Amino acid sequence: MRRARGLSQGDVARAAGITRQAVGAIEAGRVQPGVGVALALARVLRSSVEELFGTTVASLDAELSGPHAASRRVATAIVGGRVVARPLDARESALVEPAGALVASAARTRARIEPLADRHALEETVFASGCEPALGLLAGHLNARGGHAVWFASSNRDALYDLADHRVHAAALHGTENDVARLVRR
Numbered sequence: 436m437r438r439a440r441g442l443s444q445g446d447v448a449r450a451a452g453i454t455r456q457a458v459g460a461i462e463a464g465r466v467q468p469g470v471g472v473a474l475a476l477a478r479v480l481r482s483s484v485e486e487l488f489g490t491t492v493a494s495l496d497a498e499l500s501g502p503h504a505a506s507r508r509v510a511t512a513i514v515g516g517r518v519v520a521r522p523l524d525a526r527e528s529a530l531v532e533p534a535g536a537l538v539a540s541a542a543r544t545r546a547r548i549e550p551l552a553d554r555h556a557l558e559e560t561v562f563a564s565g566c567e568p569a570l571g572l573l574a575g576h577l578n579a580r581g582g583h584a585v586w587f588a589s590s591n592r593d594a595l596y597d598l599a600d601h602r603v604h605a606a607a608l609h610g611t612e613n614d615v616a617r618l619v620r621r
Contacts, residue, residue, distance in 0.1 A: 436480050436487065437462070438581060451475035463523075464508050464534035464551055494539060499546040500602045509548060510585045511535035512560035515601035520548050521562065521587060532585055535560065559583055564594040565607030591618055 437447050437458075444458040451458075453472055460466040461476070468476065468488075477484045497511065497520040509520040510532055523532050535557065536548040550557060561577070561584040563570050574584035589597065594606035595618060608615050 436482060438578065438583075440480060441581075442480075447476065447479055450479040462533040464537055495536075495548050495550060497536075497546050497548045498602075499538070499541055499544050500597075500600075507538045508534035509536050509538055509546075510560070510562070511548065511550065511557055512562050512585070512604070513558050514562060514604055517601065518548075518557065519562070519602055520546050521585070521602065556583065560585065561605070562587065562597075562603040563605045563607065564589045564597040564603040565609075566590055566594070567607045567609060570607055591615070595619065 437444070444455045444462070448455040448458045451472065452475060457466070457468075457472070458476075461468050461472075473484045473488060477487050480487065495518050497509075497518040499509075500519055500521045508523045510523055511518060511520050512535070513519070520536060520538065523534055534551055536550045539547045539549050541547070559582065561582070563574065563584060564587045566588060570586040571588075574586040577584040587597070587603065591608045591610065594603070594608060597603040598606035608618065610618075
């Protein structure tokens with residue numbers, strides 16, 4: 436909602452009387468605000484507390500991609516017609532990314548998730564994989580303009596597997612044409 440209103444975390448923090456770090460922690464799903472802070476945020480974002488912090492989407496089943504034991508926070512998107520949840524930790528995501536959902540329960544490659552945004556946000560999120568740092572810049576550029584992209588730093592091989600297994604919408608590969616062709620054939 437903050438992004439949709441064209442506000443930075445600092446803008447919201449100043450107007451609500453809290454720190455930028457507190458806004459980041461709330462957006463990331465690491466902190467649940469108290470009543471006073473929730474009311475201040477709702478006022479700043481011209482919203483209700485229920486709209487900001489209530490469950491806007493019922494729990495969903497998702498394909499869980501990557502190690503989930505260390506992180507309850509996940510980015511979520513619809514890829515290939517399936518809901519995909521990817522952990523948001525230092526190994527999986529190079530950018531500080533607000534959580535799209537929290538994992539309620541997980542078993543192997545399936546998870547029950549509690550979305551933190553509406554269905555539209557889930558459908559509009561784009562996942563990209565690869566080791567090219569420009570993907571992070573591209574994601575940041577899209578996010579600053581109201582879109583939502585998440586870059587997952589990975590090797591050429593892992594980016595290709597992510598794409599083939601429908602865990603991302605796009606994969607960036609680098610190397611000579613022969614190197615990339617050989618990798619794709621494998």
